[in-house]
Amino acid sequence: MQLIDTDIAIVGAGGAGLRTAIAIAESNPQLKIALISKVYPMRSHTCAAEGGAAGVIKQDDSLDLHFIDTVGGGDWLSDQDVVEYFVNEAPKELLQLDHWGCPWSREPDGSVAVRPFGGMKMKRTWFAADKSGFHILHTLFQTSLKYESIKRFDEFFSIDLLVSDGHCRGVVAMEMKSGQLYRFNAKAVVMATGGAGRMFPFSTNGAIKTGDGTAMAYRAGVPTKDMEFVQYHPTGLLSTGILLTEGCRGEGGVLRNKDGHRYLQDYGMGPETPLGKTVLKTMELGPRDRLSQAFWHEQQKGNTIATRWGESVYLDMTHLGEKLINERLPLVRDLSITYAGVDPVTDPVPIRPVVHYMMGGIHTNIDAETTIPGLFAVGETACASLNGANRLGSNSLTELLVFGKRAAANAVQYAHGLASARNEAEIQAQADKVEAKVREIVQRSGGTESIAGIRKEMADSLESGAGIYRTEETLQQTCDTIRELRKRYRGIELHDKSNVFNTDLFQALELGNLLELAQTVAEGALARKESRGSHQRLDFEARDDDNYLKHTLAYYQGEDAPRIDYHDVVITRSQPGVRDYSGDGK
Amino acid sequence: MSEIQIELEILRYDPEKDREPHFETYAVTCQDDWMVLDAINYVKDHLDTTLSYRWSCHMAVCGSCGMMIDGEPKLACKAPVSNYANQKARIEPLANFPIERDLVVVMDDFMDKLKRVKPFVIRKEEKPIEEGEYRQSPAELKKYKQFTLCINCLCCYAACPQYALIPEFIGPAALTMAHRYNQDSRDQGLAERHDEVAAPVGAWDCSFAGECSEVCPKHVDPAAALQQLKIATTVQWYKGLIGMGGK
Amino acid sequence: MAYVRPVSKTSWYLARRSYTVHMLQELTSIFVGMFALILLWGISAVAGGPDTYQAFLDSLRSPVMVVILWVSTVVMFYHAVAWFSVTPKAMPIQRGEEFVPAGIIAGAHYAAWFVVSLLVLLLAGVF
Numbered sequence: 001m002q003l004i005d006t007d008i009a010i011v012g013a014g015g016a017g018l019r020t021a022i023a024i025a026e027s028n029p030q031l032k033i034a035l036i037s038k039v040y041p042m043r044s045h046t047c048a049a050e051g052g053a054a055g056v057i058k059q060d061d062s063l064d065l066h067f068i069d070t071v072g073g074g075d076w077l078s079d080q081d082v083v084e085y086f087v088n089e090a091p092k093e094l095l096q097l098d099h100w101g102c103p104w105s106r107e108p109d110g111s112v113a114v115r116p117f118g119g120m121k122m123k124r125t126w127f128a129a130d131k132s133g134f135h136i137l138h139t140l141f142q143t144s145l146k147y148e149s150i151k152r153f154d155e156f157f158s159i160d161l162l163v164s165d166g167h168c169r170g171v172v173a174m175e176m177k178s179g180q181l182y183r184f185n186a187k188a189v190v191m192a193t194g195g196a197g198r199m200f201p202f203s204t205n206g207a208i209k210t211g212d213g214t215a216m217a218y219r220a221g222v223p224t225k226d227m228e229f230v231q232y233h234p235t236g237l238l239s240t241g242i243l244l245t246e247g248c249r250g251e252g253g254v255l256r257n258k259d260g261h262r263y264l265q266d267y268g269m270g271p272e273t274p275l276g277k278t279v280l281k282t283m284e285l286g287p288r289d290r291l292s293q294a295f296w297h298e299q300q301k302g303n304t305i306a307t308r309w310g311e312s313v314y315l316d317m318t319h320l321g322e323k324l325i326n327e328r329l330p331l332v333r334d335l336s337i338t339y340a341g342v343d344p345v346t347d348p349v350p351i352r353p354v355v356h357y358m359m360g361g362i363h364t365n366i367d368a369e370t371t372i373p374g375l376f377a378v379g380e381t382a383c384a385s386l387n388g389a390n391r392l393g394s395n396s397l398t399e400l401l402v403f404g405k406r407a408a409a410n411a412v413q414y415a416h417g418l419a420s421a422r423n424e425a426e427i428q429a430q431a432d433k434v435e436a437k438v439r440e441i442v443q444r445s446g447g448t449e450s451i452a453g454i455r456k457e458m459a460d461s462l463e464s465g466a467g468i469y470r471t472e473e474t475l476q477q478t479c480d481t482i483r484e485l486r487k488r489y490r491g492i493e494l495h496d497k498s499n500v501f502n503t504d505l506f507q508a509l510e511l512g513n514l515l516e517l518a519q520t521v522a523e524g525a526l527a528r529k530e531s532r533g534s535h536q537r538l539d540f541e542a543r544d545d546d547n548y549l550k551h552t553l554a555y556y557q558g559e560d561a562p563r564i565d566y567h568d569v570v571i572t573r574s575q576p577g578v579r580d581y582s583g584d585g586k
Numbered sequence: 587m588s589e590i591q592i593e594l595e596i597l598r599y600d601p602e603k604d605r606e607p608h609f610e611t612y613a614v615t616c617q618d619d620w621m622v623l624d625a626i627n628y629v630k631d632h633l634d635t636t637l638s639y640r641w642s643c644h645m646a647v648c649g650s651c652g653m654m655i656d657g658e659p660k661l662a663c664k665a666p667v668s669n670y671a672n673q674k675a676r677i678e679p680l681a682n683f684p685i686e687r688d689l690v691v692v693m694d695d696f697m698d699k700l701k702r703v704k705p706f707v708i709r710k711e712e713k714p715i716e717e718g719e720y721r722q723s724p725a726e727l728k729k730y731k732q733f734t735l736c737i738n739c740l741c742c743y744a745a746c747p748q749y750a751l752i753p754e755f756i757g758p759a760a761l762t763m764a765h766r767y768n769q770d771s772r773d774q775g776l777a778e779r780h781d782e783v784a785a786p787v788g789a790w791d792c793s794f795a796g797e798c799s800e801v802c803p804k805h806v807d808p809a810a811a812l813q814q815l816k817i818a819t820t821v822q823w824y825k826g827l828i829g830m831g832g833k
Numbered sequence: 834m835a836y837v838r839p840v841s842k843t844s845w846y847l848a849r850r851s852y853t854v855h856m857l858q859e860l861t862s863i864f865v866g867m868f869a870l871i872l873l874w875g876i877s878a879v880a881g882g883p884d885t886y887q888a889f890l891d892s893l894r895s896p897v898m899v900v901i902l903w904v905s906t907v908v909m910f911y912h913a914v915a916w917f918s919v920t921p922k923a924m925p926i927q928r929g930e931e932f933v934p935a936g937i938i939a940g941a942h943y944a945a946w947f948v949v950s951l952l953v954l955l956l957a958g959v960f
Contacts, residue, residue: 039640039650040693040697040738042648042649042738043640043648044738045643047737048643048648050649092715098719098772099713099719099720099772100706100707100713101706101707101767101772101773103727103730103731103734103770104722106722106723106724106727110722110723110726111591111718111721111722112719119757131735134737138734142747143706145700145705145706146706177687178688195805206641207642207644208642229636238621240644240645241645242645243645262778321768331647333698333828334646335645338646339619339645341619391795394699397595450631450635451637452631452632466662493638495634495635496638496663498600498687499602500600500601500602501638501686501687501690502638503630503637503639504636507635532803599836601834601836606836607836607838620916654889658929682840684837685835685836685837685838686835692835707879725927725929725930727928728931747845747852747855750840751842751845793855793859794919795851795852796919797852798907808920810922810923810925814924814925817924824895828912
């Protein structure tokens with residue numbers, strides 16, 4: 001096993017990982033940074049985010065309003081100290097991106113432009129046409145090339161953390177092109193590996209979103225938090241699940257059922273606003289959980305349009321005009337034409353809700369610390385919790401930046417305070433276990449299961465049992481299925497035994513991670529007997545603050561189902577209230 | 587649901603087993619709205635799990651799935667199978683790059699060259715964050731916007747005859763990044779990028795075959811950037827002669 | 834070991850039709866160069882006095898030269914058209930947020946070509 005000594009190891013080179021790396025390199029250029037990613041940084045899924053990043057900048061907006069929108073949007077499950085810090089830092093981070101060259105869209109006077117976004121009372125979403133995530137990622141990646149202290153390990157597949165004497169001391173990763181295992185010795189590790197949406201059959205997520213980092217921390221003993229809160233984005237293309245940004249609705253796009261009726265007004269988000277004139281935080285600019293839930297109800301009522309790829313509704317942008325669409329939604333137009341054969345300039349686009357984001361993740365606090373000293377986590381892989389029970393669109397891109405910087409500061413401080421002696425024997429023993437685990441999978445023979453088969457069963461089970469609406473029966477069924485699948489996972493045989501770029505092996509490891517996390521989703525949902533944000537129970541329809549105004553923690557129990565526990569929510573100045581997305585009286 | 591039959595003739599190469607690459611053919615029944623990537627995923631999931639390739643977003647924005655399809659560099663996620671109905675489609679790794687394994691190419695050369703052109707904002711003096719954003723009018727944004735769209739898929743390198751013949755050539759995408767920053771009103775780094783970009787292996791090895799722009803899936807038009815760079819580097823060279831190089 | 838696919842240095846341009854067309858376009862520069870040499874020859878002939886100049890004109894009228902000159906003229910036209918069609922890429926002109934359409938830039942080049950040609954013919958006494 002090769003040994004790499006570094007000061008801070010960052011696993012994941014998307015927006016969060018890159019921001020963390022840059023922050024460390026800027027503040028402490030003498031520290032060695034190992035930036036480890038299973039893909040080249042430009043491939044990270046940050047690139048697929050479209051709509052924008054929220055930060056208060058306009059005169060008529062306030063940090064207070066951003067705070068209120070976020071806490072309410074999260075159905076009061078957000079930790080308010082985290083939200084407070086976030087809204088304060090957001091504008092500075094977005095300005096920093098501008099200084100690094102991000103091509104933000106502009107007002108005529110050259111100042112940064114903002115667009116309306118779901119669940120936000122004021123316009124505060126900075127955007128770069130409809131490729132905001134792509135531009136943010138490339139800006140960060142290209143900026144990171146300035147710093148010699150950032151050493152990248154591209155296409156290294158991280159497998160497990162090394163924890164010794166109760167401290168995180170590094171990570172074991174495989175160089176994908178050679179199969180060679182590397183033991184990274186680090187004083188601090190920052191996990192920034194993204195979410196695990198690929199556990200569902202239909203998502204906006206790319207192939208790489210398999211929750212590797214979340215699973216690694218989970219196996220190392222850090223609990224996951226709030227995993228049952230899975231966001232369905234209201235507007236995904238039918239056959240592929242490709243995302244059509246919330247920005248479509250921010251620019252004035254509307255949702256219609258099979259009768260052409262803008263049905264959201266029937267679900268407490270009315271009154272119907274005039275075409276092309278949005279009233280923020282109402283109708284199509286309501287929060288994502290409410291919009292996806294409205295679709296489900298419309299489907300029950302038979303108001304959706306049947307297509308060969310399932311039920312759908314229409315996202316109608318025909319009234320926006322070609323000029324506006326080409327200027328602000330060019331990617332959306334290209335995607336609709338390429339993948340759905342529909343030009344949004346002339347026709348409504350059939351869409352339906354699609355799994356998009358996981359509010360849950362590695363349990364962290366406001367300082368991005370986990371329960372293991374020396375291990376930090378940022379971004380979708382983490383749960384601070386900024387987003388609570390439902391994330392507002394355009395908060396997550398900003399989250400990467402704000403908490404990337406904060407994690408960097410804390411990781412540096414931790415690394416400086418660390419005594420350098422490490423328990424070599426204990427660490428190498430753990431590394432040897434990882435090697436044995438990999439060897440066992442590769443050399444296993446006589447297997448009867450297929451990766452694709454188990455993956456499909458897991459995904460279908462989650463969709464049917466832990467989808468937008470859940471019941472005790474469906475969730476129990478899913479829990480049982482996942483438990484069974486975890487056992488059958490050990491029956492997978494790899495046909496590819498090569499050391500060179502063995503994607504059979506990588507997919508097997510990814511599936512193992514997904515199965516473990518799927519269990520935290522299903523078990524957490526089963527245990528939460530209330531409805532809140534994106535977790536909706538048909539058998540417990542009301543929000544239950546007395547019993548469930550707390551975070552779900554799931555602790556790894558090896559082969560058994562996770563142990564579920566709870567953790568208080570930090571409430572500072574906003575007591576749980578009613579989420580009102582109607583336009584009445586506003 | 588209508589279906590399409592295709593045959594994928596895929597190049598395979600495992601350096602631990604093969605001395606040379608060879609082809610294997612797979613028959614796939616596709617849905618009519620599939621892309622070639624969906625067919626390749628089907629092959630991997632159900633026919634041959636040993637097939638290795640890169641992919642992620644399936645929406646032509648991550649740049650992972652560039653490959654040669656019937657000799658044309660394309661994104662597999664944006665190539666409809668309907669174009670190959672009832673035919674054999676030849677799938678090979680991107681041309682002009684060494685083959686790591688199957689459809690996976692070695693990208694190190696591009697990553698080095700990208701770094702060499704200094705693709706980041708360079709300024710003599712940074713404005714403090716407290717003073718807000720750098721003002722940039724919509725017209726100033728438009729000036730370089732097109733060149734920001736590059737997803738680094740490397741289809742342009744696979745198409746470029748000069749890169750095929752001269753491996754030292756910095757190449758379309760990397761040079762376009764230099765030009766993108768040169769054209770950004772917030773950047774002041776043109777002089778600093780000059781030496782790399784004005785070198786023979788920089789913009790001047792480009793013979794304006796224009797293949798790069800033909801194949802670019804994001805319509806970045808790197809060929810235009812490279813010709814503009816030729817003019818810009820010439821101007822900069824003259825400026826340097828009369829002491830206005832601004833270094 | 835990574836496998837490097839060989840590229841033929843002598844026949845690479847036959848691999849794709851677009852490469853072959855590109856090389857043919859590049860070859861037109863030979864005719865451009867040749868034309869320039871003939872012009873230089875003519876200038877030096879003028880400098881040599883009326884006899885050398887007449888000798889130069891006589892050689893231009895030989896059957897071989899006539900064929901060469903006609904072929905060169907056709908190739909030069911093709912060269913100019915190909916050049917003008919891509920010139921807009923090298924010189925984008927931005928007016929506010931819009932770029933001047935390529936057709937206008939190319940059109941301006943054709944117009945200038947026409948005007949200059951008229952002037953030359955006038956000076957040569959053709960009109």
